[in-house]
Amino acid sequence: xxxxxxxxxxxxxxxxxxxxxxxxxxxxxxxxxxxxxxxxxxxxxxxxxxxxxxxxxxxxxxxxxxxxxxxxxxxxxxxxxxxxxxxxxxxxxxxxxxxxxxxxxxxxxxxxxxxxxxxxxxxxxxxxxxxxxxxxxxxxxxxxxxxxxxxxxxxxxxxxxxxxxxxxxxxxxxxxxxxxxxxxxxxxxxxxxxxxxxxxxxxxxxxxxxxxxxxxxxxxxxxxxxxxxxxxxxxxxxxxxxxxxxxxxxxxx
DNA sequence: GCCAACGTTGGC
DNA sequence: GCCAACGTTGGC
Numbered sequence: 001x002x003x004x005x006x007x008x009x010x011x012x013x014x015x016x017x018x019x020x021x022x023x024x025x026x027x028x029x030x031x032x033x034x035x036x037x038x039x040x041x042x043x044x045x046x047x048x049x050x051x052x053x054x055x056x057x058x059x060x061x062x063x064x065x066x067x068x069x070x071x072x073x074x075x076x077x078x079x080x081x082x083x084x085x086x087x088x089x090x091x092x093x094x095x096x097x098x099x100x101x102x103x104x105x106x107x108x109x110x111x112x113x114x115x116x117x118x119x120x121x122x123x124x125x126x127x128x129x130x131x132x133x134x135x136x137x138x139x140x141x142x143x144x145x146x147x148x149x150x151x152x153x154x155x156x157x158x159x160x161x162x163x164x165x166x167x168x169x170x171x172x173x174x175x176x177x178x179x180x181x182x183x184x185x186x187x188x189x190x191x192x193x194x195x196x197x198x199x200x201x202x203x204x205x206x207x208x209x210x211x212x213x214x215x216x217x218x219x220x221x222x223x224x225x226x227x228x229x230x231x232x233x234x235x236x237x238x239x240x241x242x243x244x245x246x247x248x249x250x251x252x253x
Numbered sequence: 254g255c256c257a258a259c260g261t262t263g264g265c
Numbered sequence: 266g267c268c269a270a271c272g273t274t275g276g277c
Binding site: 185 | 261263264
Binding site for chain 1: 269270271272
């Protein structure tokens with residue numbers, strides 16, 4: 001995904017300071033969604049839903065989102081059908097999502113976001129200069145969608161994937177079935193069950209180590225400073241994304 | 254529609 | 266950088 005800053009001005013195709021986020025793909029086997037109360041089309045939300053959205057901090061970090069006007073941006077560039085369907089069909093204004101840093105030294109949850117605009121067509125699919133261009137997408141029937149998200153909290157202390165895994169192993173843990181922790185889980189947008197959300201929020205975010213840790217400030221200071229060693233990778237993104245492709249032959253299996 | 258080949262994700 | 270595990274593509 002990326003961010004096209006203000007949710008309002010992107011209605012056309014200005015694409016302010018766009019930067020690409022993750023490359024979505026994935027496998028979501030389990031992770032059921034809360035029951036939908038109405039038909040697909042209507043975005044009437046009765047129950048708040050929860051999600052987890054991945055981004056590589058090299059490409060777009062929680063601090064980058066914090067620096068956006070109104071701390072709001074569009075989550076563009078999702079090019080996986082399952083992730084798209086989640087955004088398009090199941091995300092409503094007011095739903096919440098964890099901001100997850102992936103492909104970094106310490107992957108984990110770094111922020112809490114709220115959906116501030118329901119799904120609308122990702123205009124980058126028609127932008128020939130974009131890496132997200134999709135020649136097969138018809139303007140009359142957009143293939144790719146995005147939502148706007150607003151940062152609510154930037155966690156003072158990340159909740160590492162490792163901690164989530166440890167918690168999930170405890171008997172009766174609400175995290176036992178969490179999509180993120182399932183083998184082969186790659187989806188860049190995942191549903192989070194309410195029990196999972198509450199447990200993470202109350203036990204791992206609000207009171208990790210027995211201290212209140214979530215900070216209020218929403219400023220955009222301390223980019224590389226306070227964060228945990230993810231900001232240093234400055235500009236090897238291109239190398240990473242373009243050059244570092246490795247192919248694995250899966251033949252034989 | 255099947256399935257092998259290929260491409261990507263993302264933790265480690 | 267390695268590699269498991271997934272998704273997509275395209276020949277048939």
